[in-house]
Amino acid sequence: MENAETGTETTPYKLLLSCPSGLSPSQVSVVFDELYDRIPHPDINLENSISEIWDQRVQKNPSLYNGTKFRHGHHIWHDGGPNQESHVCLHLGLTDYRTFVGTNLNPLWEMFLAPSEDDAIRCQHTSSPLGNAAIVETSDKKILVLQRSHNVGEFPGHFVFPGGHPEPQEVGIVSHHHKDLTDSKLLNKKVSQEMFDSIVREVVEEIGVPSDSLYEQVFIGISRRKLNVRPAAFFFMKCSLSSKEIQQMYSTAQDSFESTHLYTVSMIELEKMASKMPGCHEGGFALYKSMVEAGRMSDARA
Numbered sequence: 001m002e003n004a005e006t007g008t009e010t011t012p013y014k015l016l017l018s019c020p021s022g023l024s025p026s027q028v029s030v031v032f033d034e035l036y037d038r039i040p041h042p043d044i045n046l047e048n049s050i051s052e053i054w055d056q057r058v059q060k061n062p063s064l065y066n067g068t069k070f071r072h073g074h075h076i077w078h079d080g081g082p083n084q085e086s087h088v089c090l091h092l093g094l095t096d097y098r099t100f101v102g103t104n105l106n107p108l109w110e111m112f113l114a115p116s117e118d119d120a121i122r123c124q125h126t127s128s129p130l131g132n133a134a135i136v137e138t139s140d141k142k143i144l145v146l147q148r149s150h151n152v153g154e155f156p157g158h159f160v161f162p163g164g165h166p167e168p169q170e171v172g173i174v175s176h177h178h179k180d181l182t183d184s185k186l187l188n189k190k191v192s193q194e195m196f197d198s199i200v201r202e203v204v205e206e207i208g209v210p211s212d213s214l215y216e217q218v219f220i221g222i223s224r225r226k227l228n229v230r231p232a233a234f235f236f237m238k239c240s241l242s243s244k245e246i247q248q249m250y251s252t253a254q255d256s257f258e259s260t261h262l263y264t265v266s267m268i269e270l271e272k273m274a275s276k277m278p279g280c281h282e283g284g285f286a287l288y289k290s291m292v293e294a295g296r297m298s299d300a301r302a
């Protein structure tokens with residue numbers, strides 16, 4: 001496992017964190033604090049464009065909902081000692097869909113970036129909600145890939161892994177209100193659990209499989225696409241059902257309207273599809289590939 005920021009000039013993604021061995025829930029913690037909220041940009045005209053863009057969007061689509069999201073701030077990696085597991089602590093703030101549309105999806109999004117090699121500082125003026133996605137392996141060793149509907153807001157028609165966002169409302173968060181230190185510790189624990197609960201929820205809603213068919217969920221890293229500096233946490237999990245069984249369930253999935261087709265593919269097929277994914281998901285494939293290669297090396301040593 002390694003804490004590495006990788007990505008070349010030609011790749012459409014940057015890997016902010018890679019955990020090839022996979023981290024279990026006990027190895028992932030969260031500090032949720034307003035310290036990791038977005039910092040307003042000093043250019044008042046640029047700041048005002050956030051409201052202007054949102055108002056234009058709402059006029060065109062009055063059903064738009066400004067939900068709260070967790071904001072990716074930073075993370076701290078802890079290498080495990082001789083008798084200790086490796087561990088990562090995610091630093092999360094709070095943001096919302098309106099600010100995401102007005103910063104990350106703003107036509108002038110690059111103007112919100114600060115001149116720094118440090119990713120947290122570089123993106124301090126952007127909403128950067130933390131998305132999530134899962135690489136799901138079926139019982140017959142295939143990987144699930146969706147083709148996005150042409151009606152969705154981002155990357156219509158592209159291939160993606162199932163996913164969405166961890167939701168602050170699921171753990172009772174609507175704003176920053178911490179009564180005391182004990183409450184903060186409990187809340188951090190709930191947010192950490194939501195990282196894993198939410199990805200299972202997304203797979204169930206988008207694919208249609210029952211939650212008890214999903215097991216061995218591990219966190220494998222964070223990828224950020226270069227376009228719009230959009231971050232996403234990636235997970236790997238197994239499904240006890242076969243490709244054929246899953247295909248039958250997909251038509252009744254709660255959120256199947258977000259996609260037009262479910263593919264169950266081999267590693268070779270997935271590699272070809274990855275270049276037709278949004279950058280953050282192509283980065284997710286790179287994280288999965290590192291996990292597979294690490295597993296092969298481990299098997300070889302054994």
